[in-house]
Amino acid sequence: MSDQLLWFATRGAGIVSLLMFTAVVVLGVLNVSRWQAPSWPRFLTAGFHRNLSLLALVFLGLHIVTAVVDPFTALGPAAALIPFASSYRPLWVGLGVIAVDLIVALVVTSLIRARLGQRAWRAIHWLAYAAWPLAIVHGIGSGSDNLAPWMLALDVLCAALVGVAVMWRLMTVRSGSPEVLQQVVAEVARPARGRTVR
Amino acid sequence: MSDRDRLGLQVDRIRCDGAGLCAELLPELISLDDWGYPILAPDAVPGHLRPLARQAVDACPVLALRLVPRPAPVEAS
Amino acid sequence: MSGSAPLARLLAGPPLAAGAESFTAHQARLGPLPAIDGAVLISVLESSGLTGRGGAGFPVGRKWRTVAHAAGDWPVVLVNGAEGEPLSAKDRALMVTRPHLVLDGALLAAEAVGAGQIVLYVGEAHAAARAAIGRAVLERGPRVSRRVRLVAAPDRYVAGEESAAVHFIDTGDARPTAVPPRPFERGIGGRPTLVQNVESLAHVALIARYGDGWYRGAGSSGAPGTALVSTSGRDGRTTVHEIEFGETIGSVAGRLGTMADGIQAVLVGGYFGGWIDGRSAGSMPLEPAGLRQAGASFGCGVLSFLGREACGVQAAAQVMAYMAAESAAQCGPCVFGLRAVADATARLAAGVAQADDLAHLERWTGQIRGRGACRHPDGAVNHLASAMRVFGDEFARHQARRGCTADGREVRAS
Secondary structure, three states, X not given: OHHHHHHHHHHXXXXXXXXXXXXXXXXXXXXXXXXXXXXXXXXXXXXXXXXXXXXXXXXHHHHHHHHHHOOOOOOHHHHHHOOOOOOOOHHHHHHHHHHHHHHHHHXXXXXXXXXXXXXXXXXXXXXXXXXXXXXXXXHHHHOOOOOOHHHHHHHHHHHHXXXXXXHHHHHOOOOOOHXXXXXXXXXXXXXXXXXXXX | OOHHHOEEEEEOOOOOOOOOHHHXXXXXXXXXXXXXXXXXXXXXXXXXXXXXXXXXXXXXXXXXXXXXXXXXXXXXX | OOOOOOOOOOOOOOOHHHOOOOHHHHHHHHOOOOOOOHHHHHHHHHHHXXXXXXXXXXXXXXXXXXXXXXXXXXXXXXXXXXXXXXXXXXXXXXXHHOHHHXXXXXXXXXXXHOOOEEEEEXXXXXXXXHHHHHHHHHHOOHXXXXXXXXXXXXXXXXXXXXXXXXXXXHHOEOOOOOOOOOOOOOOHHHOOEEEEEHHHHHHHHHHHHHOHHHHHOOEOOOOEOEEEEEEEOOOOOEEEEEEEOOOEXXXXXXXXXXXXXXXXXXXXXXXXXXXXXXXXHOOOEOOHHHHHHOOOOOOOOEEEEEEOOOOHHHHHXXXXXXXXXXXXXXXXXXXXXXXXHHHHHHHHHHOOOOOOHHHHHHHHHHHHOOOOOOOHHHHHHHHHHHHHHHOHHHHHHHHOOOOOHHHOOOOOOO
């Protein structure tokens, strides 16, 4: 019975963290697109993006710990840290391990952003677009009810939300956003470059 | 507030690209011009607004906003 | 002061039309480079009251003292002959005719601040100036020429700004950088850098020989010495004259044969300066403090005369369009703000003003000032503010779309 409990906990925590991380990605896209509404200022988007990612990390931690201690899976801590080291569905679990590594990198660099510097932080943050699909694929491949209709529906929902957000971002150019500034720069100003002569 | 504790807001004008989160979080000291770029109050940040000012500095997506020492202006005699 | 022949100090010597004064002629006329101790020279410069001639007017002696005492590796001297201001021709005139005055000043500066290297930063469009000063360096022999580097400054307005100059020499990108630290603290290669205009250095060359008392013997007590000015007017030609500080604009106009009451307004200081209306210009003394109070500035010594038949709004619109296009486009208030200002003034000039254009211009001059990384947007809006003051009636006329002086369709109404 307690085995079942752990297994429920693993799957439950995994699904919740996936839903939360999906929301985090969507909020991240809204953030960089500078979306806002009269009653929804931008610092709310930024704040939710940050706080929800930390909460999702808690559920992710729960998902990993319950999976590792569960005697039924016989995963052992090594499998949680080293990709493809598990004996249970090594490929799918391994992709999840990679996703976790990426997420940890995202969170840690964000917490030390001021010390790390803007350029390095931004470069690493692009990995979010790698981490999230890996999480989805990990879920599809390794869950025991991965092919249940309701689980697939959830996967489709998450993919749709992120897909729509990214499409919207690519198609919308907002005034004052960095794209517009680049356009203005190209029209209005020629970069002042030259050559040294002896 | 002794001279050593006085802090003021400063923005790196080249890094700033008009995201505007600073003005949302600290409207008492930061407003936006017609193009979305911040206009900062020049005086020292009052004590009760310091925590908000630090939040605004953290919130800047490009780390352009800073809190820097701001000694009191010398009165001309 | 007035009525006598204009005092020539920098421009003394052989006729300017003869081209560059050679090293031998320079030494024959003025003697060798004075072997004056660096610290002594700095004190002399401080008591002379010599101010920088690149536009900011910062006291030269104080700047040298700061660089000399700056912590860090060997300083560098950057001789600023970029002259990006379109109405200014004095720096290149000086380099073409008196290059050895400039080089003397540069060598004295290097000695005083302890610099091993001198960089000559001359506008790439000013080929004659670069050639002349390059030849002058070679005339000095290898001991000098191996310490001197000649760099062509890109033909952009902001390329002459001191942090832009340093940035270009370090990275090839002549856009201003965020300060602090200023170049005198950390400049080329991270070393303290003395950025000094060519004319300032030419004055140093003479002060080192004749002393601070001699320098103060000309000009006025508040603004001692002489200065070069570039004058232009209807005919589009630019000429360079040497004046004593305190000489009136009317007196300079008289030298050009331009009658003071035929002038509608004068632009003093260049695109970075400000307008003064024709009536006050006649008796307005050319000195930094008085000009600042009148809403203009001495700047880089530009005097551009606008005749009665010209339109002040059109002149302002042309300058705004230029300043907007010359923005380094690094800061929002400058790139968006100047563009908005240029568009609005263009509409006013063309007689198609929108209802709130003039009101917007007044609002924007306040909003844009001081909010760029460099002073470029400040220069532009200060120019605009002075234009709106001096040509207030004309701006109102254009806002109401009631014609333009230049078209001769002036409406004679209250």
